[in-house]
Amino acid sequence: MTQKRIRRSWVKPASAPNADINVTPLVDVVLVLLIIFMVVTPLMEKDLEVRVPETELEENPPSDPNDTQLVVQVAESGDYSINTEKIAPADYVARLTRMLNTKKQDERVVFFVADDNASYGKLVAAMDGAKAAGAKVLGFAPQEPGGAVVPGATPTEGTAPAPTPPR
Known part of the structure; x- marks a missing residue:
């Protein structure tokens, strides 16, 4: 055998x-990422802007809210109350119009307190x-948090802040 x-x-x-x-590949990757971020960024900005006021605890609560403020309460059953006075839904607008007409233009403020289980549609109505x-x-x-209404609002049992729509 011969070896080669x-x-x-x-x-x-x-x-x-x-x-x-x-x-070159680095620039390509950066440009692709830039395009992706340019497309995705506008889709992420679909939030509702809400301005939440700062709260302060007052030493002396204001006078009887029935004299100074209008507080509309929406019960779980959908019934309306204005300053703890129950109002039929058919008479709600007429009664509130009479109450607001006694106030100056810049003092026509209405606060709402809704039950946790109240219909969102009733609150909007x-x-x-x-x-x-x-x-x-x-x-x-x-x-x-304890369930007591902040001074200035009419306290009633079982009331809660208005429900917020789901996102």
């Missing part, structure tokens, strides 16, 4: 090794009725 000798040959590179970074009755400012009477 294998001859090894080396190929020399035509030029010296290049230690520079190839920038109450707010629309208040606007139709001549209210200039609508607000929600806040409620403390």
Whole structure:
């Protein structure tokens, strides 16, 4: 048996090794990411802007809210109350119009307190009725975590801040 000798040959590179970074793929990746962010960013900005006032605890609560404020309560059953006086839904706008007509234009403020289980549609209908009755400012009477209404709002059992629509 004859052995063949294998001859090894080396190929020399035509030029010296290049230690520079190839920038072209980096630019391609950055441009693709830029396009993705430009497309996605407008889709993320579909939030509702809400201005929440800062709260302060008052030492002396204001006088009887029945004399100074109008607080509309929406019960779980959908019944309306104005300053703890129950009102039939058919008489709500007429009664609120009479009450608001006794106030100055810049003092026509109506606060709303809704039960946790109250229908969101009933709350919106109450707010629309208040606007139709001549209210200039609508607000929600806040409620403390313990269930007591903050001073200035009419306390009733089982009331809560207005429900918020799901996002």
